[in-house]
Amino acid sequence: MPDVILRKTSRVIEEIFHEGGPVPAKSLKRAAVMAVIKNPFAGRYEPDIQPFMEDLKPLGLSMAEKLVEMLGGADQIEGYGKAALIGADGELEHGALWHAPGGYAMRELLNGSNAIVPSTKKVGGVGARLDVPITHINASYVRSHFDSMEVGLNDAPRADEMMLILVMTTGARIHNRAGGLAAADIKGEDGLR
């Protein structure tokens, strides 16, 4: 199968102290790692694409490890998400190859990560922005942790590239007060509640 050919990486960390309300004792950190790689299937219809998922595993793991390092350790992580942005000569389906290697890489590093990793994907041009959905790592219904992080790069994805993204956060929205299931109340068994 084709190699993973990396053109560039970008990592972003946001630290949020308040959003107009009282400043909480603990700030919220959101981090994203983006990898821009060549799309081995650009410009043609390739029926058999699944082996590339195996090739993406080391990349996924290195991105997840970087996120954990950026946010101060696996025990700090409370939310996650993933996404793919496919250049114009590719196909939405190519982005779906990121689900397994991206998601399981994060879950492998995080204890108590029973929740499905929320995701989004689209085909876009250079400079396109993507809103990466975020939910609690252990219980998808935790309302305080429904969040998202916008990412994008001015020079990617080129037509024959794809941009793969992983996101982790250290907590709830900074002034969360919309009720629902609280992180403190979850059972953490089924990934939902």
Added chain:
Amino acid sequence: MTAKIRKIAVNVEETHSEMGRNIAPPTRKAVAVAVIENPFAGVYQEDLSALMDIGAELGALLGDKCVAALGIAPAQAQSYGKSAMVGENGELEHAAAILHPKLGAPLRAAVEKGAALVASSKKMGSPGQVLDVPLGHKDAAYVRSHFDGIEVCLNDAPRANEIMVAVAVTDSGRPLPRVGGLTHDEAEGKDGLR
């Protein structure tokens, strides 16, 4: 006056290949941005010294963030730049007050030396707007391989009463420099120019 910071973001870009050519080691650029309350939003303030002090504070804070994000010793920094984008209730002069009088000295301390002028840009803007931070060699402004820039963009800033202040630092020049001119290795770095 100290800056009332709503959020800070740090972005590191590494270029591993360009036009199919390997870049080893990868070129790396960092940009750190703080979103602060504009103390003079909606009013005309003659004396902008409070913003000048905020500039000094942010020069150190954001310069240190960039160097830490690159994981380098301060002396390994090669180029730098600074920019500000002022939300709609502010004034372009607010950006100038933050950037020019006092931000440079603590930034230079963060990257060690810094004989050259710090390249800068400023504009008014709204949430989600892109700010291009220019980059120039930190010790010799004529080093042609290090003329560059890095884009920064936050979907939720600057709000009308806010200012986005960005500092960029690199440990390298462009990925495949080949337009000649003074090089990093040739630069003396004494007069800030060559």
